[in-house]
Amino acid sequence: GENVEQHPSTLSVQEGDSAVIKCTYSDSASNYFPWYKQELGKRPQLIIDIRSNVGEKKDQRIAVTLNKTAKHFSLHITETQPEDSAVYFCAASIRSSARQLTFGSGTQLTVLP
Amino acid sequence: KAGVTQTPRYLIKTRGQQVTLSCSPISGHRSVSWYQQTPGQGLQFLFEYFSETQRNKGNFPGRFSGRQFSNSRSEMNVSTLELGDSALYLCASSGGQGRPEAFFGQGTRLTVV
Numbered sequence: 001g002e003n004v005e006q007h008p009s010t011l012s013v014q015e016g017d018s019a020v021i022k023c024t025y026s027d028s029a030s031n032y033f034p035w036y037k038q039e040l041g042k043r044p045q046l047i048i049d050i051r052s053n054v055g056e057k058k059d060q061r062i063a064v065t066l067n068k069t070a071k072h073f074s075l076h077i078t079e080t081q082p083e084d085s086a087v088y089f090c091a092a093s094i095r096s097s098a099r100q101l102t103f104g105s106g107t108q109l110t111v112l113p
Numbered sequence: 114k115a116g117v118t119q120t121p122r123y124l125i126k127t128r129g130q131q132v133t134l135s136c137s138p139i140s141g142h143r144s145v146s147w148y149q150q151t152p153g154q155g156l157q158f159l160f161e162y163f164s165e166t167q168r169n170k171g172n173f174p175g176r177f178s179g180r181q182f183s184n185s186r187s188e189m190n191v192s193t194l195e196l197g198d199s200a201l202y203l204c205a206s207s208g209g210q211g212r213p214e215a216f217f218g219q220g221t222r223l224t225v226v
Binding site: 099 | 148157171212213214217220
């Protein structure tokens with residue numbers, strides 16, 4: 001089955017700096033890649049997603065890049081703010097949607113004021 | 114539009130008992146997926162239901178089962194509870210207007226003692 005590896009497991013950045021989280025997947029049939037943010041005690045929230053026919057997608061300070069050949073995708077957060085502090089999960093699916101997601105192990109991002 | 118609603122929020126059960134968790138998806142969403150979240154194993158896919166049929170199943174024992182009703186509400190059942198079943202159980206609904214995104218409920222925190 002699909003396996004998703006996520007790095008780093010923890011990441012600390014200064015407010016205003018950029019943060020990058022990387023994921024690799026094993027199944028070349030994967031075609032949908034969402035990212036979720038989970039604050040302590042809260043539900044995972046979708047922050048951005050990308051389909052396999054797109055190489056990059058941006059939404060304000062957040063961007064995701066996908067390299068299908070290398071089977072990896074990354075989350076980029078620019079101008080980080082303290083409220084960006086949370087656990088971020090990448091995920092992959094072969095179903096062209098989020099119906100059956102395989103998640104990475106998560107990255108604890110801490111933005112230091 | 115109301116979000117995904119899970120009940121109950123918290124449960125404490127004894128080993129050997131069974132438990133039923135409920136999930137009401139976003140109106141118009143016909144797919145409901147269930148995930149188990151633990152500190153050690155992260156987010157793991159349990160199963161997915163669509164139009165009252167189980168479409169996909171993760172690698173969990175037969176003690177974990179589910180069903181979906183005609184109004185898309187879903188339940189999952191865990192029989193013969195074990196200490197290791199203590200976890201946050203999350204459901205996610207998707208499929209609205211043909212879009213791929215999934216949105217999570219706030220989860221049910223199950224503690225087995």
